[in-house]
Amino acid sequence: MLEAQLDDMTGEGLGYTMERLLSAGALDVFYTPVYMKKNRPGTLVTVLASIESADRCEEILLVETTTLGVRRSHWSRKILERKFVFADTPYGKIKVKQAFMENRMLHQAPEYEDVARAAREHKVPFQEIFQSAMK
Amino acid sequence: MLEAQLDDMTGEGLGYTMERLLSAGALDVFYTPVYMKKNRPGTLVTVLASIESADRCEEILLVETTTLGVRRSHWSRKILERKFVFADTPYGKIKVKQAFMENRMLHQAPEYEDVARAAREHKVPFQEIFQSAMK
Amino acid sequence: MLEAQLDDMTGEGLGYTMERLLSAGALDVFYTPVYMKKNRPGTLVTVLASIESADRCEEILLVETTTLGVRRSHWSRKILERKFVFADTPYGKIKVKQAFMENRMLHQAPEYEDVARAAREHKVPFQEIFQSAMK
Amino acid sequence: MLEAQLDDMTGEGLGYTMERLLSAGALDVFYTPVYMKKNRPGTLVTVLASIESADRCEEILLVETTTLGVRRSHWSRKILERKFVFADTPYGKIKVKQAFMENRMLHQAPEYEDVARAAREHKVPFQEIFQSAMK
Amino acid sequence: MLEAQLDDMTGEGLGYTMERLLSAGALDVFYTPVYMKKNRPGTLVTVLASIESADRCEEILLVETTTLGVRRSHWSRKILERKFVFADTPYGKIKVKQAFMENRMLHQAPEYEDVARAAREHKVPFQEIFQSAMK
Amino acid sequence: MLEAQLDDMTGEGLGYTMERLLSAGALDVFYTPVYMKKNRPGTLVTVLASIESADRCEEILLVETTTLGVRRSHWSRKILERKFVFADTPYGKIKVKQAFMENRMLHQAPEYEDVARAAREHKVPFQEIFQSAMK
Ligand code: NI
Ligand code: NI
Ligand code: NI
Ligand code: NI
Ligand code: NI
Ligand code: NI
Ligand code: NI
Ligand code: NI
Ligand code: NI
Ligand code: NI
Ligand code: NI
Ligand code: NI
CATH class of the missing domain: 3.30.70.1380 (Transcriptional regulatory protein pf0864 domain like)
Structure with a gap:
């Protein structure tokens, strides 16, 4: 750091x-x-x-x-493993990042760039695309 | 940390x-x-x-x-010793935390929860109770 | 204000x-x-x-x-209408607030107190309950 | 606002x-x-x-x-007049915005996009280009 | 404003x-x-x-x-009346500002410049002088 | 730190x-x-x-x-060498701090106290003196 x-x-x-x-x-x-x-x-x-x-x-x-x-200064760092999957949404495929700790998925979230691009293209609110990729 | x-x-x-x-x-x-x-x-x-x-x-x-x-990361920490006393106030006893370095008292302050409870109960401003416990 | x-x-x-x-x-x-x-x-x-x-x-x-x-000072304020519905989730019913402008739903979100209580009770992450009430 | x-x-x-x-x-x-x-x-x-x-x-x-x-809420606003000139620098022409109040120039500054582009192109620090356009 | x-x-x-x-x-x-x-x-x-x-x-x-x-923009403003008194402390006289609403004193505080000067002069913590002027 | x-x-x-x-x-x-x-x-x-x-x-x-x-905690620190020069300006001499890494000057800036004093004395904007000492 x-x-x-x-x-x-x-x-x-x-x-x-x-x-x-x-x-x-x-x-x-x-x-x-x-x-x-x-x-x-x-x-x-x-x-x-x-x-x-x-x-x-x-x-x-x-x-x-x-x-x-x-x-x-030096900090040690615990990093989660990450995997990418694709969610099929009415606005196209959206990349989703999943975070794992020893094979247990802790959380996931759609990638910002994919959501923002779909929102601009389909003239739909960002949150709506984000949610539809979480389902 | x-x-x-x-x-x-x-x-x-x-x-x-x-x-x-x-x-x-x-x-x-x-x-x-x-x-x-x-x-x-x-x-x-x-x-x-x-x-x-x-x-x-x-x-x-x-x-x-x-x-x-x-x-x-790891930080070293210098901690003061603390002692608790009770102040008699017109609004009841209030706990006061005192901080010491080698028997010299550096500062003291009434405990938040005691002050807030007395302020709510007696409908008196927080600062007034805080001050009366400092005397 | x-x-x-x-x-x-x-x-x-x-x-x-x-x-x-x-x-x-x-x-x-x-x-x-x-x-x-x-x-x-x-x-x-x-x-x-x-x-x-x-x-x-x-x-x-x-x-x-x-x-x-x-x-x-005085500010004028445009307020959305709000309606409440209940989402059935694996963690029980969760109240969801929906915001409307002239019958068009603009956004919705599970109520914090309901999500937090279910998270504490079922020892499940806050985000997981929040998401399950959005579906 | x-x-x-x-x-x-x-x-x-x-x-x-x-x-x-x-x-x-x-x-x-x-x-x-x-x-x-x-x-x-x-x-x-x-x-x-x-x-x-x-x-x-x-x-x-x-x-x-x-x-x-x-x-x-409504705020009234006093706006300066602005004029644009071009500065000749060793890194090319840079647009400079000048702010005037009744013909008195109050301050001027090179435009960010021009400075940033020249800095990237010439691999020179941003501040150096900024300064050379102020002379 | x-x-x-x-x-x-x-x-x-x-x-x-x-x-x-x-x-x-x-x-x-x-x-x-x-x-x-x-x-x-x-x-x-x-x-x-x-x-x-x-x-x-x-x-x-x-x-x-x-x-x-x-x-x-224009804001209306409710201002408390203020009065100044002097507190006798072991560190000399300290000016204290008192705030009143219709003859009811709402709060008071020693003036910063007096407290800071006495703290520097007597090599005593700021808080100690501040407290002694509140008594 | x-x-x-x-x-x-x-x-x-x-x-x-x-x-x-x-x-x-x-x-x-x-x-x-x-x-x-x-x-x-x-x-x-x-x-x-x-x-x-x-x-x-x-x-x-x-x-x-x-x-x-x-x-x-302990942080290691990379420090630039610094040298001081004086700039002749229409508002008098202004001290300028220059920062060097192995004989390459990385940046320079007029000293705040000199610029502020000249600005107050000559009733000229701070930025104008600052700029004139950079030339
Ligand atoms: Ni270490
Ligand atoms: Ni992110
Ligand atoms: Ni009581
Ligand atoms: Ni505390
Ligand atoms: Ni339950
Ligand atoms: Ni909320
Ligand atoms: Ni160029
Ligand atoms: Ni700008
Ligand atoms: Ni004295
Ligand atoms: Ni003040
Ligand atoms: Ni001069
Ligand atoms: Ni500085």
């Missing part, structure tokens, strides 16, 4: 940085609003990265943001 | 999850609003748990939320 | 205030974290209230919080 | 809703993290819309989100 | 703007973190101002920030 | 605590708004401190806040 807090970046610059981190192989990127000294609204940038992509992400943070340093 | 960030849970589901984590022995649970990719408001779930209850809390996160993984 | 921003209340006191506002008939209450002067994390309290309960809510804000004033 | 607060939507659904509101002509859309009853992290949706597009945006909120009602 | 949301300002610039608005006579200024389009963390600026100082504050927003427009 | 989450402190008390931590040698301090149990808006305090000042900062947290414990 990489972290840096910033009080001298714009939202525009941070939007661009997130895009670059995700294309460089970050597992996930998220921004937390924080309160910094001298009445400054700031942003904490958190990057989850595998050991292979951590150096690349660290360099992007140093180059694209105004930070003078990047912190790093 | 356990962590997972989520972009596909509702507030309702997270309220239920907090309740379950606290009954399973979590020391504390808090939610941080975070900004995730594709314009998604998300939530970072943080659970503080002793070594004994960490596995149980991890399982609740995997079962009750939509996460595909839970991170874990 | 009533509003007040506060930099000298504790989270405990705000939790109590929300409880009192909801019992006094507020339609909804929510708290927004805001950045105030002199590096102070503060809280903006927003209360949605009908004309009948606005005065009562305003008085609770003045008595229970440390504010010196409460703002008020 | 339209508003609705939600505790039973996912981040994914809100990301989709923002996209639809912007294509329907909303002037701006933003999400504020709020604290709702029963320990629920929620989201306040705010839509700025002209009188012509307000009804269309209201309908999207009612159809795509789980809200049972949408509030509306 | 004046409002503007911004995605292209830094925290540093917003800290400076708050300082200028408060010296120009704003009653209060606060910043709310908001989620804007294209994954941008943004900031909603809210300024409470009397009718006399609203134009001056609006101009500061237009000149010091990157906004292209400022919204304005 | 030191952390503690709080639900029974006021914003005023937290503003004072930040001031004390920074004078005690903390590298940085920031506050994150978090959602805690029983509908309480809370605050996560994060302190970045060198090994030498960590104990002093921990004691300030225990004495000035209401926390019963402080967590600590």
Whole structure:
């Protein structure tokens, strides 16, 4: 996990940085609003990265943001196995991600991109497609 | 400390999850609003748990939320000793928690449940009972 | 809509205030974290209230919080009609709220209290009961 | 201005809703993290819309989100005049937006899409292109 | 009340703007973190101002920030009467603000600047001085 | 890194605590708004401190806040080298901080205090001075 807090970046610059981190192989990127000294609204940038992509992400943070340093720490991680199935819906086939722990399915959810595309195409609410793929 | 960030849970589901984590022995649970990719408001779930209850809390996160993984890291912790005394107030006895470091009392505060119950019962503002138990 | 921003209340006191506002008939209450002067994390309290309960809510804000004033403004509101049906699930009957605009059902959702109670009773994840009531 | 607060939507659904509101002509859309009853992290949706597009945006909120009602209020608005010029940079021409009040230029900024495209194309940091278009 | 949301300002610039608005006579200024389009963390600026100082504050927003427009709306306001007394404490006299509604004292609190100065001078925790001025 | 989450402190008390931590040698301090149990808006305090000042900062947290414990963890940190130069501007000399990685300058920014002082003195917008020092 990489972290840096910033009080001298714009939202525009941070939007661009997130895009670059995700294309460089970050597992996930998220921004937390924080309160910094001298009445400054700031942003904490958190990057989850595998050991292979951590150096690349660290360099992007140093180059694209105004930070003078990047912190790093190691977290262990318990990951569920995932499987993909396809749901037949009135709006076409929708990919569904299922999460398993030792052969027990814990939860499942339709993939966002499939649901959003079907919603746009069929002019039907997102929730309606999402629900019809859960049945 | 356990962590997972989520972009596909509702507030309702997270309220239920907090309740379950606290009954399973979590020391504390808090939610941080975070900004995730594709314009998604998300939530970072943080659970503080002793070594004994960490596995149980991890399982609740995997079962009750939509996460595909839970991170874990170890933090050392400096804990103050605590003692309880009772304050006599015009609204009855109120339990007060005192925090000590090597016999020096650092701070004290009336217990929330006692103050809230007396406030409801005597139809007096919360702050008034809180203050009268501090004297 | 009533509003007040506060930099000298504790989270405990705000939790109590929300409880009192909801019992006094507020339609909804929510708290927004805001950045105030002199590096102070503060809280903006927003209360949605009908004309009948606005005065009562305003008085609770003045008595229970440390504010010196409460703002008020009027918003017009478009409300959907709602109907309740019951879903038969393997975990018992679950109340479902349906929202209508001119006889067209826009969306529906199982009631939180019913889902939570069945989840606790049957020791089944919240999401599983929620989904089974949507079918 | 339209508003609705939600505790039973996912981040994914809100990301989709923002996209639809912007294509329907909303002037701006933003999400504020709020604290709702029963320990629920929620989201306040705010839509700025002209009188012509307000009804269309209201309908999207009612159809795509789980809200049972949408509030509306009127704000007056002081708008700066804007003019566009082009900056010649080592990375090509970049469009720059200038804001004027009665012929006095108050501020200017390079357009995000132009800066981001040049940054991707020339593999140069976003800030470097931004600065070179400000000179 | 004046409002503007911004995605292209830094925290540093917003800290400076708050300082200028408060010296120009704003009653209060606060910043709310908001989620804007294209994954941008943004900031909603809210300024409470009397009718006399609203134009001056609006101009500061237009000149010091990157906004292209400022919204304005009118809220009615219920204000408590306030009185000041002095508390004798082991750390000297501390000014205490009392809030009244029709001769009923609703709440009171020691003034921040007095408490902070005594805490610095006597090297005693802020809370201890605050409490001793409440007795 | 030191952390503690709080639900029974006021914003005023937290503003004072930040001031004390920074004078005690903390590298940085920031506050994150978090959602805690029983509908309480809370605050996560994060302190970045060198090994030498960590104990002093921990004691300030225990004495000035209401926390019963402080967590600590170790992060490794990649720091850029920094150099200072002076920019000649129509508003006087402004100090500019430059960040280097192995002799490659990654970014630079005028120092806040210099820009703010010149802006106040010359009654010119902050951004204008900031930009003129970047050229
Ligand atoms: Ni800085
Ligand atoms: Ni380790
Ligand atoms: Ni997802
Ligand atoms: Ni009693
Ligand atoms: Ni105050
Ligand atoms: Ni049953
Ligand atoms: Ni609900
Ligand atoms: Ni080019
Ligand atoms: Ni912009
Ligand atoms: Ni003294
Ligand atoms: Ni507590
Ligand atoms: Ni000068």
